[in-house]
Amino acid sequence: MAGKPKLYYFNGRGRMETIRWLLAAAGIEVCFCFIKKPIILLIFLLKDGSLLFQQVPMVEIDGMKMVQTRAILNYIAGKHSLYGKDLKERALIDMYVEATMDLNEMIMHYPIQPPETKAKHLATIIEKATTRYFPVYEKALKDHGQDFLVGNRFSRADVQLLETILMAEECKPDMLSKFPVLQAFKAKISNIPTIKKFLQPGSQRKPPLDEKLIPKVMSIFNIGNE
Structure with missing residues (x-):
């Protein structure tokens, strides 16, 4: 049985948020690997070649390390019957x-x-x-x-x-x-039901960026763009 998808991003909104929404809508539980310092991103993701284009978000799912937000969303939607019938x-x-x-x-x-x-x-x-x-x-x-x-x-x-x-x-x-x-x-x-659960307090949904978090986010991404 495949493990939970792992989501690599900072602990806040951004381009990972829509991925969180879609996984939540599909009823999929996930693990978060939050990026707190640029050096962590550099050592654990860039050095081993996980980030094809030196960018996050990245999602580990079904044995793949997926990057590029639209590609990730397309895969999740297709896998979980959220992408139309034809x-x-x-x-x-x-x-x-x-x-x-x-x-x-x-x-x-x-x-x-x-x-x-x-x-x-x-x-x-x-x-x-x-x-x-x-x-x-x-x-x-x-x-x-x-x-x-x-x-x-x-x-x-x-x-x-x-x-x-x-x-x-x-x-x-x-x-x-x-x-x-x-x-x-x-x-x-x-x-x-799955959306209602995601909208409840304490869910994995992230609030808007506040002024205190913005400098930290900018620091995290000083080695590349989202």
């Missing part, structure tokens, strides 16, 4: 997911913005979320009248959209005020 559904899921990851990336970088650009960055997040991204999901769900984004079946697209919605609401609590269908979607997906 090639067309997978293509649609990919389109939705790529868009949510674009918005997710903007939100993820908000805490590390310098003070002089932070307000402008937040305004961009709000503008993009409410005029470019959320209207698409609102219309898609409304047009087909189903509970899930693709094929009336729970998929990674639903997981990643919920993650991004909750991150957006951390920036602006009323972000969904003009999107009633997305509000219903949020409630529905949040109550799926």
